[in-house]
Structures are given as structure tokens and as C-alpha cells.
Amino acid sequence: MDLGNNTQFAAIKHYGASIPVILWHSVTSVGFTTLKLPTGTGLLVGALLLLYLAYWAIIPKPLASIPYNKSSAWSPLGDFPQMVEYILKKKELFSWMGSLTEKYNSPIIQVFVHPFAKPWVVVTDPFETQDLLLRRSKDIDRSLFIGELLSGLTSEQHIQFRSDDIRFKRNRNLVNHLMVPSFINRVSGPEAYRCVNLLIQLWKAKCERAQGRPFSAIHDLSHSALDAIAGSLLGLTESESSTWTQLEAIHQAPLSKGNVDSKNVEDPINFPDAPIPSFLKSIITLTDSLMITQLSPFPKTTYAIVKMFPFLKNAIATKEAYITSKINESLTLMTSKEDPNQGDMTGSLPQNAIHSVLLRERQLAAKEGRQPNYHSRAITDEFVGFLIAGHDTTAVAMAWGVKYLSDHPSVQDRLRSELQAAMPAAFAQKRAPTYDEIVALQQSQHKCCEYLDAVIEEVLRLGNVIDFLLRETLRDTQILGRWIPKGTQLFLVANGPGYVRPSVEVEDAARSPGARKEGSESGKKKLSGRWDDGDLGEFKPERWLKINPETGSEEFDPLAGPTLAFGLGPRGCYGKRLGMMALRIHFVMIVWWFKLGRCPEELGGYEGLQKFAREPRRCFVRLEDAMGR
Numbered sequence: 001m002d003l004g005n006n007t008q009f010a011a012i013k014h015y016g017a018s019i020p021v022i023l024w025h026s027v028t029s030v031g032f033t034t035l036k037l038p039t040g041t042g043l044l045v046g047a048l049l050l051l052y053l054a055y056w057a058i059i060p061k062p063l064a065s066i067p068y069n070k071s072s073a074w075s076p077l078g079d080f081p082q083m084v085e086y087i088l089k090k091k092e093l094f095s096w097m098g099s100l101t102e103k104y105n106s107p108i109i110q111v112f113v114h115p116f117a118k119p120w121v122v123v124t125d126p127f128e129t130q131d132l133l134l135r136r137s138k139d140i141d142r143s144l145f146i147g148e149l150l151s152g153l154t155s156e157q158h159i160q161f162r163s164d165d166i167r168f169k170r171n172r173n174l175v176n177h178l179m180v181p182s183f184i185n186r187v188s189g190p191e192a193y194r195c196v197n198l199l200i201q202l203w204k205a206k207c208e209r210a211q212g213r214p215f216s217a218i219h220d221l222s223h224s225a226l227d228a229i230a231g232s233l234l235g236l237t238e239s240e241s242s243t244w245t246q247l248e249a250i251h252q253a254p255l256s257k258g259n260v261d262s263k264n265v266e267d268p269i270n271f272p273d274a275p276i277p278s279f280l281k282s283i284i285t286l287t288d289s290l291m292i293t294q295l296s297p298f299p300k301t302t303y304a305i306v307k308m309f310p311f312l313k314n315a316i317a318t319k320e321a322y323i324t325s326k327i328n329e330s331l332t333l334m335t336s337k338e339d340p341n342q343g344d345m346t347g348s349l350p351q352n353a354i355h356s357v358l359l360r361e362r363q364l365a366a367k368e369g370r371q372p373n374y375h376s377r378a379i380t381d382e383f384v385g386f387l388i389a390g391h392d393t394t395a396v397a398m399a400w401g402v403k404y405l406s407d408h409p410s411v412q413d414r415l416r417s418e419l420q421a422a423m424p425a426a427f428a429q430k431r432a433p434t435y436d437e438i439v440a441l442q443q444s445q446h447k448c449c450e451y452l453d454a455v456i457e458e459v460l461r462l463g464n465v466i467d468f469l470l471r472e473t474l475r476d477t478q479i480l481g482r483w484i485p486k487g488t489q490l491f492l493v494a495n496g497p498g499y500v501r502p503s504v505e506v507e508d509a510a511r512s513p514g515a516r517k518e519g520s521e522s523g524k525k526k527l528s529g530r531w532d533d534g535d536l537g538e539f540k541p542e543r544w545l546k547i548n549p550e551t552g553s554e555e556f557d558p559l560a561g562p563t564l565a566f567g568l569g570p571r572g573c574y575g576k577r578l579g580m581m582a583l584r585i586h587f588v589m590i591v592w593w594f595k596l597g598r599c600p601e602e603l604g605g606y607e608g609l610q611k612f613a614r615e616p617r618r619c620f621v622r623l624e625d626a627m628g629r
């Protein structure tokens with residue numbers, strides 16, 4: 001496989017399509033008329049030329065000066081076979097792109113994955129990427145390809161729309177307030193806390209039964225994150241929570257005989273899996289179904305076909321019915337508690353996010369002089385989208401988190417002792433920190449919160465839960481000095497050089513002006529620092545801390561180095577605040593209650609598995625009571 005980065009070659013390929021046109025002209029004028037070749041031969045030559053023309057039309061058209069795999073450029077399938085080979089071998093997808101930037105030793109490369117489309121351009125230079133995301137919204141925006149991936153499931157959710165699309169603005173206007181800190185602290189946070197407490201009860205029960213053996217954690221974390229996000233958004237009763245049903249099952253079922261008999265304390269123990277409540281199950285099915293579209297060259301058509309299968313049809317019907325019932329519940333609340341005589345609306349204190357969005361719709365409708373549309377496709381799709389985008393990412397981040405903490409006892413110990421010192425009453429009484437105590441930590445920017453955020457950011461950096469951002473160029477532009485035409489798909493990846501592996505060296509002058517050293521400090525949005533190449537692969541939360549020269553204390557520095565964990569700029573993660581709140585509560589509670597012991601080698605490791613998000617292939621925990629009771 002050789003690398004084609006020369007301009008001449010790209011130009012020949014680009015203009016090559018005109019060669020057969022010229023030849024065709026010669027044949028039609030010379031072959032049939034001047035030379036009077038037999039008609040059969042003329043037709044054969046014509047057919048061959050047509051084939052040749054078709055071939056030129058479908059093979060990739062590389063962009064000049066951007067490295068690519070030359071042999072793929074002559075194949076109508078482009079890099080697709082290599083990509084599939086990588087997926088089958090590694091079980092990951094987007095790290096393939098990061099690996100190519102290393103292979104070609106270039107911060108920008110191109111791949112040919114989508115038939116009949118322009119090459120996809122992959123950028124790994126953190127500074128060019130940050131400049132693009134934060135400051136160049138005239139050049140790039142959300143890629144419409146996201147719509148191809150998601151619209152079969154949530155046709156009206158804002159994630160797929162361009163920033164100037166009226167549907168984007170309208171939907172964001174309805175839901176923006178859900179991410180205001182006061183709303184999260186008062187409404188969403190307590191729900192998330194309640195759900196995480198159930199996980200702690202479940203793990204206490206498992207810890208007692210496992211007697212020091214490891215057990216799989218991935219489903220428990222996934223259920224807990226889904227409960228927490230669904231609880232925050234829709235308000236779940238206890239029996240609707242999937243962690244609750246798991247807890248019931250643990251209390252009722254005897255342990256499996258095979259495990260009890262095993263004398264080896266290194267052997268994992270299998271706990272029974274209880275059925276998941278139907279609505280949450282439907283969200284898991286829908287989330288998993290998106291994997292199919294991620295891997296298909298024709299996502300929209302593929303999804304339209306898959307949607308005809310009963311498992312997906314049922315999942316769609318279940319989520320529709322449940323969200324409609326939640327909307328109706330809130331509407332009842334809104335009407336029954338109103339007192340029209342006083343203009344007082346006691347029903348207007350939001351109980352959960354969906355209730356709050358309906359109140360907002362009522363307010364907007366009144367302002368715009370129209371009837372409110374509480375059952376609009378947009379409202380339902382926004383919530384389905386939040387559940388999908390929010391639960392898997394949070395669960396997978398936690399899964400990487402427990403792995404890194406298990407393998408780094410000193411980090412775990414420091415975090416635990418800082419938490420204990422910060423919440424002395426809870427520690428002395430050997431009880432759980434209350435929700436208010438956890439929120440107070442954040443609000444007072446307590447020292448332990450600085451370290452907690454450093455741990456979370458480091459988990460997200462290495463875990464690479466969503467390891468690419470997708471944008472599309474809105475006009476012809478330049479990236480790292482290369483010409484990129486309008487309509488090009490840009491993959492900004494965080495799984496390679498500069499983020500988790502040593503940087504590919506880039507002359508500062510080769511970057512766009514805003515991404516250069518002098519440009520990075522200018523403007524409202526500062527760019528991050530650069531990571532030290534020497535230890536980029538290590539789990540080291542301290543890299544996110546710096547000493548404040550005035551106070552002499554360590555502070556969390558979000559700009560210490562580059563990360564794209566939540567994306568950046570106007571189209572960065574909408575739910576970052578809620579996601580971070582759910583992560584903080586999970587990390588605090590798990591570390592507070594449990595010491596996470598190292599698991600045997602065969603249950604460990606850091607290989608990923610591409611699902612909706614990138615999850616660890618193996619995620620086991622070995623728990624010990626950290627309260628020493």
C-alpha cells in the first residue's frame with residue numbers, strides 16, 4: 001500500500017475523466033464516419049469507452065496535497081475494504097482514521113469511504129481543529145451526513161440541522177433552558193442522584209455476594225446512566241428504573257451454582273440479569289440500531305429497511321407510547337393545578353425536563369399568537385435524541401472510569417480522601433453524601449472538585465467515548481494550507497496524534513492564522529495548551545491541574561491541553577452540563593462507597609468496541625467496602 005500525496009497524480013485523477021470524453025468524440029466522428037469501421041466493432045469500442053467513462057466517474061477524486069492511499073484511489077470501493085478489515089480486526093471504527101494520520105505522518109489525510117462522494121478529510125492537529133470549531137463557523141457547520149445517520153429515527157431533532165436552519169433555532173429555543181445550571185441543580189440533578197443511589201445499593205448487594213471476586217459492570221453502569229438521564233428528563237418512578245429491577249432480582253435469585261463452587265477468587269461471578277422495563281429497553285434497542293447505519297455506506301436506505309423488522313418496529317412504538325404518556329401526565333399537571341382567577345400557575349413549577357419544555361411551548365405559543373403543539377414531532381424527537389445521546393455516552397464514560405480507577409489505586413485513594421475531607425459530616429456518620437453536599441462541593445469550587453474534574457477529563461481523554469466530530473465545509477476553504485472544496489466532510493478526530501499519542505510535527509506557519517501560536521491567544525475563545533508528548537498514553541489526572549500563583553493551590557485547568565470529549569464551539573455537546581453532573585455524582589458515590597480492586601489480566605485491557613459510543617471491550621469490577629464497616 002503506498003501513499004499518494006503528490007499534486008500531479010491527484011490532478012491527473014481529477015481531470016482524467018475528460019480523457020475518455022475526448023476519445024469518445026474521436027470514435028464517433030472518426031470511427032463511424034471517417035474510417036467507416038464495421039458497426040459491430042464501433043459498438044464494442046463505444047461500449048468499452050462507456051465502461052471506462054463510468055469507471056472514471058465512480059472512482060475517488062483525491063484532493064491535491066493531502067495524503068491518501070494511492071491504490072484505493074483506483075478502486076470504485078476506495079478505502080472501504082480496508083476500513084471493514086480494520087473494523088473486523090479491531091472492533092473499532094473511527095480510530096482507523098486516527099491511525100492513518102500516524103501511518104502517513106500527516107496531521108491531515110483523506111479517505112475514500114462513501115461511494116460517489118467527495119473524499120472525507122481527516123484532521124488531527126489539535127490547534128487547527130480548535131480554530132475551526134471555535135472560530136470558523138462561516139467555513140464549517142454540522143454535516144448533513146449526520147441527518148442521514150439519524151433521521152430515520154429522530155427526523156426532527158436539532159443535532160442534524162445546520163445552525164442557520166429555522167428548525168435548529170426553534171428546537172433550541174424550546175430546550176436551551178434545560179441546561180441552565182439552576183435547572184440542573186434543582187430539577188435534573190436530584191433525579192440523577194436518586195438513580196445513582198440505586199446503583200450503589202445494587203453494588204453493595206453484589207459486593208457482599210461476590211466476596212472479592214470480579215463481576216461484569218457494563219450493564220449495571222449502562223442501566224444506571226440510562227435511569228439517571230431518563231429520570232432527569234422524564235421523571236421515572238422507582239419501578240420504572242432498570243437498576244431497581246436488577247436489585248430486586250439480586251435479592252430474590254440464588255447465586256449460580258457454577259460460580260459458587262469455583263474456588264478461584266479470580267474467577268468472575270455471574271449475576272442474573274433481570275428484564276429491563278419496556279421503555280428503557282426500547283431506548284437501548286434504538287441506540288444499538290444506530291450502529292447499523294454507522295457501518296453502512298447507504299445509511300438512510302439501510303435504516304428504512306431495518307425499521308421494517310419487528311424488533312425495531314416494537315421499540316419505536318413503545319417509546320412513542322411512553323413519551324406520549326409522559327407528555328399527557330405533564331399536561332394534566334399543568335391544567336389541574338392552575339388557578340386562572342389569580343393568574344397563578346402552581347402547575348408551572350417544572351417537575352422534570354419534559355414538563356418544563358411543555359411550559360416553555362405554552363409560553364412561546366402565547367407570545368407568537370398560536371395554539372401550543374405539545375405533541376409535536378420536534379418535542380418527542382428532542383427527548384428521544386437526548387436519551388440516546390446522553391445515556392450511552394455517560395455509561396461508557398463511567399465504564400472507562402471504573403477501569404482506569406481500578407488500575408490506578410493511587411488516583412482512587414487521593415480522590416477518596418479528598419472527598420472524605422470535603423464532606424466530613426457524611427464521613428464521620430458513615431453515610432452517603434447528600435445531593436446538596438455534592439452540589440455544594442461544586443459551588444464552592446472545593447479542592448476535591450478540582451481533582452474530581454481532572455479525573456473525569458482524563459478518563460474522557462483516554463476513553464475517547466465519541467472519538468470524532470463531523471463537520472462539513474460551507475464554502476471552499478483552506479485547512480492546514482490545503483484547499484478544501486465546499487461540501488467536504490471533515491472528520492476531526494481525537495484518537496490519534498496530539499491527544500492520546502505523540503503529535504505529528506506541524507510547522508506553525510502551515511496552520512491557519514487563528515491556529516498559530518500568536519493567533520491562539522487572540523479573540524474571546526482561547527485555544528488549549530499542548531500535551532507533553534512523553535506521557536500522552538498514561539492515565540495521569542494531574543496533567544489537568546496547575547498551581548494558581550496567587551493562592552498557591554492546585555486548580556483544574558480545562559485548557560491545559562486539547563480534548564474533544566464534548567466537542568467544541570457553537571455545535572459542541574448540548575448536554576455537557578447534565579452529562580458532567582451525572583458523571584460527577586457517579587464518580588463521587590462509587591469512590592465514596594467502594595475500593596475498586598485490580599481485575600485479573602484477562603478481564604482487563606483497554607481495547608475498545610465501537611457501538612453508538614466507544615465502549616471498553618471488557619469492563620469488570622472487584623469491589624471492597626471503602627467505609628470499612
Ligand code: HEM
Binds near residue numbers: 390397465574576579
Ligand atoms: C458524558 C456524556 C456525554 C458526552 C461524552 C457527549 C459527547 C458529545 C459529543 C462529542 C458531541 C458532538 C459535539 C460536536 O460535534 O462538536 C455531542 C453532541 C450532542 N450531545 Fe452530547 N455528550 C454527552 C452527554 C449528553 C447528554 C446528557 C445529552 C442530552 C441531554 C447530550 C446531547 C447532545 C446533543 C443534542 C448533541 C448535538 C448538539 C448540536 O448538534 O448542536 N449529550 N455530545
